[in-house]
Amino acid sequence: MRCKLTRCLYPAVALCLGLWLPLLGQNSRITGRITDAAGAVVAAAVVTATQVDSGSTRQVLCNAQGYFQLAPLPPGEYRIEAIKPGFKPLLRTGVGLSPGLTANVRLQMDNAEVSETVPQVARNSDRGFLIAYMCDFALGSGCEMLETVSPSSAPGVTAASGLLF
Amino acid sequence: MLRLPVLGGLLTVLAPVLIAASPVGVYLEFDEPPSEAAVAAMRKEAAGVLERVGIGIAWRLVSQNQGNEPFERLAVVKFTGKCACGGFLPGTREILVLGTTAVVDGRVLPYSEVRCDAVRRVLPDIEYASDRRLGDAALGRVLGRVLAHELYHAVLGTVHHGASGLAKGFQSTADLKSDEIAFDGGDWELQPAPAQ
Numbered sequence: 001m002r003c004k005l006t007r008c009l010y011p012a013v014a015l016c017l018g019l020w021l022p023l024l025g026q027n028s029r030i031t032g033r034i035t036d037a038a039g040a041v042v043a044a045a046v047v048t049a050t051q052v053d054s055g056s057t058r059q060v061l062c063n064a065q066g067y068f069q070l071a072p073l074p075p076g077e078y079r080i081e082a083i084k085p086g087f088k089p090l091l092r093t094g095v096g097l098s099p100g101l102t103a104n105v106r107l108q109m110d111n112a113e114v115s116e117t118v119p120q121v122a123r124n125s126d127r128g129f130l131i132a133y134m135c136d137f138a139l140g141s142g143c144e145m146l147e148t149v150s151p152s153s154a155p156g157v158t159a160a161s162g163l164l165f
Numbered sequence: 166m167l168r169l170p171v172l173g174g175l176l177t178v179l180a181p182v183l184i185a186a187s188p189v190g191v192y193l194e195f196d197e198p199p200s201e202a203a204v205a206a207m208r209k210e211a212a213g214v215l216e217r218v219g220i221g222i223a224w225r226l227v228s229q230n231q232g233n234e235p236f237e238r239l240a241v242v243k244f245t246g247k248c249a250c251g252g253f254l255p256g257t258r259e260i261l262v263l264g265t266t267a268v269v270d271g272r273v274l275p276y277s278e279v280r281c282d283a284v285r286r287v288l289p290d291i292e293y294a295s296d297r298r299l300g301d302a303a304l305g306r307v308l309g310r311v312l313a314h315e316l317y318h319a320v321l322g323t324v325h326h327g328a329s330g331l332a333k334g335f336q337s338t339a340d341l342k343s344d345e346i347a348f349d350g351g352d353w354e355l356q357p358a359p360a361q
Contacts, residue, residue, distance in 0.1 A: 061232065064230075112269055
């Protein structure tokens with residue numbers, strides 16, 4: 001019996017250690033909430049935590065109440081960024097994370113004036129044209145057609161500042 | 166007897182590789198309740214197309230997001246209009262925008278939109294399919310291709326369009342319905358946009 005226990009226990013312990021040792025140092029977390037300048041909740045913003053030393057990143061989508069939690073994370077110094085269309089990207093640097101502890105951050109995002117989109121277009125025909133659109137999410141004015149370009153003369157591409165094909 | 170420790174050791178060694186290949190979290194949000202057949206076909210098509218370029222997908226719903234599941238990369242995709250064949254939207258030969266990805270100050274954000282009504286309008290044979298279930302599945306397949314295209318922008322953080330294949334900015338209905346459409350070999354060799 002003893003022999004059987006030994007034969008089972010050692011491999012099981014080895015397996016657990018093999019699986020969990022790499023995670024032991026990653027028991028810290030970053031939590032927070034995102035609001036706008038008026039204090040209203042900003043839901044569904046993407047929050048990115050980047051460990052400064054390693055450059056490794058983790059992303060989370062904050063919930064309908066603006067809350068988010070990034071865990072488990074290895075201790076270290078982080079920069080936190082929140083992004084969402086209609087808002088200016090928000091960067092918070094120098095967020096220190098000690099082993100086993102939680103860093104709580106409050107983020108306030110400001111409205112952006114204009115944002116554009118990269119469109120994919122289609123036409124019910126084998127022949128067609130690329131169209132340049134400029135869209136404005138923030139102002140809610142939809143997409144405005146700027147110009148048409150023959151696909152044969154403009155294969156591939158392209159975006160220049162403000163003009164997206 | 167050595168199998169378990171060996172397995173544990175292997176997992177430890179492979180952990181960084183497994184983490185590096187972690188899936189992209191794709192959060193879906195629907196304006197209106199979609200056809201289940203369309204969503205299933207869309208997921209299957211998008212996952213298949215992206216798997217061929219080495220991208221795995223973890224599907225999630227914005228409505229069920231608790232804000233506590235981290236990913237290496239994630240994207241949010243909103244589906245506007247009705248993602249199901251209705252048999253009433255008029256077909257068109259106009260050029261329609263099928264999908265968009267947000268850009269702010271020249272930077273691509275991981276937020277995309279897929280326009281179900283526009284897809285239905287450029288594909289009247291699917292919209293008016295006699296078998297609604299088959300029509301929804303065909304619609305879902307096309308939606309999966311539009312979704313894969315937008316994820317190309319959102320995940321790579323690029324405004325670049327390819328000259329052919331799914332990275333092309335313009336697709337004909339023949340492209341969208343073809344038996345096989347995929348990204349070109351080098352499309353995903355661009356480096357993902359670094360976090361700022």
